[in-house]
Amino acid sequence: xxxxxxxxxxxxxxxxxxxxxxxxxxxxxxxxxxxxxxxxxxxxxxxxxxxxxxxxxxxxxxxxxxxxxxxxxxxxxxxxxxxxx
Amino acid sequence: xxxxxxxxxxxxxxxxxxxxxxxxxxxxxxxxxxxxxxxxxxxxxxxxxxxxxxxxxxxxxxxxxxxxxxxxxxxxxxxxxxxxxxxxxxxxxxxxxxxxxxxxxxxxxxxxxxxxxxxxxxxxxxxxxxxxxxxxxxxxxxxxxxxxxxxxxxxxxxxxxxxxxxxxxxxxxxxxxxxxxxxxxxxxxxxxxxxxxxxxxxxxxxxxxxxxxxxxxxxxxxxxxxxxxxxx
Numbered sequence: 084x085x086x087x088x089x090x091x092x093x094x095x096x097x098x099x100x101x102x103x104x105x106x107x108x109x110x111x112x113x114x115x116x117x118x119x120x121x122x123x124x125x126x127x128x129x130x131x132x133x134x135x136x137x138x139x140x141x142x143x144x145x146x147x148x149x150x151x152x153x154x155x156x157x158x159x160x161x162x163x164x165x166x167x168x
Numbered sequence: 169x170x171x172x173x174x175x176x177x178x179x180x181x182x183x184x185x186x187x188x189x190x191x192x193x194x195x196x197x198x199x200x201x202x203x204x205x206x207x208x209x210x211x212x213x214x215x216x217x218x219x220x221x222x223x224x225x226x227x228x229x230x231x232x233x234x235x236x237x238x239x240x241x242x243x244x245x246x247x248x249x250x251x252x253x254x255x256x257x258x259x260x261x262x263x264x265x266x267x268x269x270x271x272x273x274x275x276x277x278x279x280x281x282x283x284x285x286x287x288x289x290x291x292x293x294x295x296x297x298x299x300x301x302x303x304x305x306x307x308x309x310x311x312x313x314x315x316x317x318x319x320x321x322x323x324x325x326x327x328x329x330x331x332x333x334x335x336x337x338x339x340x341x342x343x344x345x346x347x348x349x350x351x352x353x354x355x356x357x358x359x360x361x362x363x364x365x366x367x368x369x370x371x372x373x374x375x376x377x378x379x380x381x382x383x384x385x386x387x388x389x390x391x392x393x394x395x396x397x398x399x400x
Contacts (some may be wrong), residue, residue, distance in 0.1 A: 138285075143301055146305050
């Protein structure tokens with residue numbers, strides 16, 4: 084029973100993060116919200132007794148993908164700065 | 169207005185498409201025959217408690233080889249598109265005090281955790297891909313914290329190529345030593361005692377090689393992105 088309640092709560096949090104990522108004013112907040120979705124998904128995999136998949140989701144989805152989005156964001160900003168200077 | 173109607177129509181179409189999945193769902197009481205064969209065969213034939221690793225490395229070993237090659241091709245593509253166009257060095261912003269102290273403290277532990285995950289993939293959850301990503305994230309932490317830290321692309325290149333070649337030759341060793349239809353079969357290696365580190369034939373070696381390969385590939389991707397992001 085606790086598992087089902089936790090699943091529903093985590094699903095609602097990831098839905099809220101997804102909607103926030105769509106409507107967020109700053110791109111940085113949207114990137115972090117997408118990382119939150121991956122983190123919630125990895126906890127859900129852990130509850131569903133799939134620790135291998137949970138580990139992959141946490142390292143790749145929440146870790147590497149977020150970092151690569153952040154690097155891309157930084158790159159776009161430095162390009163924009165060059166044009167204006 | 170038309171846009172919103174189309175969006176709602178698309179969502180309803182998806183719901184209609186996925187409705188049979190939800191309607192016909194019933195909790196399975198027993199495993200399907202293929203899955204129960206995997207679950208029973210993994211400790212019996214391969215001496216391996218972690219069924220997921222048994223499936224990934226042995227029963228579906230060819231798929232894993234394909235996955236590793238896809239990752240290699242993706243890395244090669246990224247390396248090609250992010251190659252350095254100018255060799256001008258730019259000032260890297262150093263990490264903050266917290267970042268540098270934390271990196272000194274955490275990076276060795278992250279590395280050990282990654283090595284643990286990929287060398288114990290046949291005993292506990294995890295494996296080559298997860299351990300490789302953990303090692304790459306440790307290297308990323310070093311890149312972000314220390315200004316003078318330079319990733320040696322030559323070292324990454326060599327460790328990646330050697331582990332890839334060794335992985336394929338271990339697969340070929342199964343083909344030669346056991347016989348036809350045994351490509352990537354780890355049983356040519358002595359099985360060893362149950363639950364020991366070297367216990368499931370060649371699986372710990374194969375998964376360690378995959379871990380080194382994935383870790384060096386992802387570290388080289390992160391280093392290329394960092395270099396490309398720095399220059400103008």
